[in-house]
Amino acid sequence: MAGPLDGIRVADFTWVWAGPTNTMQLAHMGAEVIRMETSKRICTLRMLPPWPEGKPDPNSSGYFNQYNQGKRAILLDLSKDEGAAIARRIVEMSDVAVENFAAGVINRLGLGYEDLRKVNDDIIMMSMSGYGATGPDKDFISYGPAQVPMSGLSSLTGYKGWGPMHVGMSYGDPTAGLHAAFAVIAALFYRDRTGKGQYIDMSQWESSMAVIGEAFMHQVMNGAPPERDGSHDPRMAPHNVYRCAGEDRWIAIGCGSDEEFGALCGAIGNAALVDDARFATLAERKANEDALDAAIESWTSEQDPFDAMEKLQAAGVAAYPPLVNQEVMESPQLAARDFWVEHEHPQVGVRRHAGIPWHLSETPLSVKRAAPVMGQDNAYVFGELLGMGSGEIAGLVEREVIR
């Protein structure tokens, strides 16, 4: 049975990470996503590692290949009038157009919302930018890693008494991309009922703040943000990352109730902890958290992290080691759920990529194909979709419109 977005076509002008994350979700659901790229200015992700054997090649970046699965790609120089005209023809036969150029660029190319409406009056167009399409700083430039500090997430994250921290990845990008894909489908749903397309202004900064909403409530209610306190939690104790046996080995443990704390004490063979007045209630455990953490770490530091996880889980305690990348990719849980995608790719062969986190019972989704190499679908798009003859295509290549 067809995927939910089967028959939907997406004109994909995006690059770097946020935009491609959005359009990959749409591809996961069955949409035909056509990436328009140019070798004149290669997508940032294609020029970032990892590449097999560390050899830079725009067609073999693992970073690009992870977030562009299931898409098609053509070469088209949008800065040429002829290229922009072809892009408008692609938009004419599309349902959705997504771009994340710097502010104003898409309009200068003759591919702004008003231009696209002229060729396709119910097009859904989304602009994804760091700051949004309006506001005094709309022309500022931004990338996903900057959204972590900009959104306030950095100032909230950190060890007690230390400075603000990044969160280790460009979290603003996937957060924006997932919210964006949801908004696109909502707009499609509306279009089908009313015949009306629309323009969606997506600010990465704003979607990044949407996922720390409770922190803003703290600030608004009490005039101050929640304090940085490592991996502690105001409503749970113990709640931390504890050292295990071995180099750089750890386990995350969190107890949500007195019962779970009792179960933890039993599992670590330290029943005396339960009776210790310093740890009798959540309030006491919070007040004596350093001593509590030390007592727990005296057990974990002798344990293999996975053994500790099994022992604690058997007792009903939430515990999991922080998995390093290899362990994620070899996780028995993820393997059992068939999470991984391993398509043959012309440049990198078969590599393992993260798949689709939603498992649909009646219309199961699958990644249709590996991420495209540059220009992979020129023949399909220019020939089959746009009906150009080989002479016409050769002329476009010669005039460097296709490049």
Add this chain to the structure above:
Amino acid sequence: MMRLVMPDRALEGLTIIEVGTRGAASYGGKLLADLGADVIKVEPPTGDPDRALGPFPGGEVHREKSGTYLYLNTNKLGVTLDIASEKGRDVLGKLAAKADALIHDYPPAEAEAAGLTYDAIRAANPDIVMTSVTPFGQTGPQKDFKANDLTMQGAGGWLWINGQPGEPEMPPLKAFGRQPSYQGGVNGALATMGALYGRSRGGPGQHIDISIQECIAAILELTLPMWSYLKTPVVRWGQRPIHPIDMFQCKDGAWVFVLCIEEHQWERLVELMETPEWATWEVAADRFVRASNWDALRPFMEEWVSQWNADDLYRAAQDKRIPFAPVSTLGNLLDSDHLKERGFFVEVTHPEAGTLEHAGAPYTLSETPWEIRSPAPTLGQHNAEVFGGRLGLSGAEIEALEAEGVV
């Protein structure tokens, strides 16, 4: 599904039942409600645990004033129902019968015990889309593992990469808040919306099984390819193959985020720094080389940054189209002229909690604006409206359910 001639809101006419106690369903429900879906939030008679989570004004616990609850439940109708009781289950079935989708976040064993299974819900409504957002999904050897937002950051592979680089004594660090739950929520809303859209075009009702572990593993930037392409283990904040990507404290005590992605941005930064000698050294020659030598170069950058006030430096860099960013405090954000002009923060007035500014729209739709139509419901606020008005239960029937503690 109700058909409307010209709805004002993108999702107007959709009815969603939300049964959640862990944040993920609440956030998914909020995303749907804020674009116009009719979301009926089903809480246990004691209330969603988020009502006890806070933050609270002055730290004083009050079930109608929890900031987490107030933020996550705008635009919803709120009812109370003990779904674990037989009569409660029956009422839930009646709600499901009139709904387009049901989204919940009960882990498999708890859902099974409460009768919150796809078989039961489908029996009430064969066309429904039912979405289960759980830590590890419905299948696999760890499906019943206990979990929370901290351990899920671990299981997804995120915790390992967060923390202070170069400090082997410091543990991996949790990112603030409930990010795995939020990711489960946005994935839940996205997949639910996809399936509903498919259904509106002739597709079937169905069950969607979402694993939060997978939601996290799917967004780790280049963490996983580092293994599948290079067999290289990642380290704390180690996925920075290019530099500068770093954070520094400025003269005024505020912090700034120093970032150059493209080489031409670095060239303009060197100009802004007035071409110091170190920036011309071989070890700073390009973004990859700078990354290999960042430990040696970092002190020079730190020294230069420390001569600036943070906001001045941020704006000076942006003037030269270098993508520096502020390390914002929440106070900075609430005061931001840019966000004010865009109307990002919105005032929401709640009958008990008063008027509070909320983080607002993650996207701006030209025809069907995101909007707050009503604040989070008080506990059981819409029992009469939903059980009476929508399900047609009589006053006596509702009273009987109340007397038995079902409602």
